Amino acid sequence: MGVFRVLYIDMNSFFASVEQQLDPRLRGRPVAITAVDAHSGACVAASYEAKAYGVRTGTRVQDARRLCPHIIFLSSRHRLYVRFNLAVADVLDRHAELTHIRSVDEFQLALSGPARELDGAAELVARLKRAVASEVGACLRFSAGIGPNHLLAKIAGKHEKPNGFRWLSPDNLPGAIAHLALDDLPGISRAMKDRLYRAGVYDVETLCRLDPRHARLIWRSVEGERFVRLLQGMDIPLLPSLRGGFGNSKVLAPEFRAPRQAYRVGRWLVETATARLRREGFVATRFSLSIGFPEGGGWSRAMSCASSQDTALFLRLHRALWRVLWRAGPPATVAIVSVHLGNVGRLEERAGDLFAPLAPADRTRGEQVAVAVDHINHRFGPGAITYGITAPHPGFFERG
Known part of the structure; x- marks a missing residue:
């Protein structure tokens, strides 16, 4: 029986390649995808034509323009990239056993039969490359790695780019x-x-x-x-x-970096994080706020609370932590805002409160209101109802 068990696939310059696939005029030209717009911020992806000039993920737009004056900037279209991710996943799963979609541009597959040997795995990788090119797009290439486990396969998959294939095992x-x-x-x-x-x-x-x-x-x-x-x-x-918490983070566009606007972005992040908390049936007992500054460094504080999934409660904690920051000295500008709901547990496992009164696993009145808001926003679109003034932030950089 062969030594190889896992195939790891890492799409090459995925976001830029999707754009080049959709617009033939971009093929063979340096392209960079920006986080917010084509005039500010940083590059979240670059085509290999742009990388040849030194443009990388994280390169500031102004630096990328200096390195490559004829570079083409495009704003990120994350939903589009997710659709292509699913299309690639469908192809891979029809030709092999797809076990994990590791990220928007990384996939993990199980090897079996002849593919457990090096020659069989190489043949499978070549077949998958042909299938992705013909069924999804010729601009979409990937590097592949195989190994006896997921870690070695991943290291191998990132070893040779673009369009490479490497293997790792105890033999080498x-x-x-x-x-x-x-x-x-x-x-x-x-x-x-x-x-x-x-x-x-x-x-x-x-x-x-x-x-x-x-x-x-x-x-x-x-x-x-x-x-x-x-x-x-x-x-x-x-x-x-194991679910450790629910969080959202935003790298702020210049127009959102004033403290008042950053605070409103934070409120929006709290609303989106608590909606996911409820959707997955969890409650949290800790709220954290982190602020990053353009010149470097940051500020972070956390507060504990009763077990809850009530958006209004966590918005009050968010406001309280901003007040702590303000007393310490209001920042001139804010670069990053992050919120996190921690110490989570299942709603159905929450104990009741004799004095509330609240039966085990029942929702409080505030939580019932939040669920009603979720239903309305699901039917009429995000933001149909908000908890006061928020600042929804466009762009790619969002975690959670």
């Missing part, structure tokens, strides 16, 4: 990835790299040879042991993720 490790920096590996943040340095682990080759039990101590979690065992080629399945 750690040499095949020894040239990578520690934080080139998925899941190794700057903080984790610093922690590895303090433990005497300075390169990927040393990390690959680390005793997994030592890794558990460095990570201060079993995740460290899992990570190193995956690097060493063990087949450890993905664990089902």
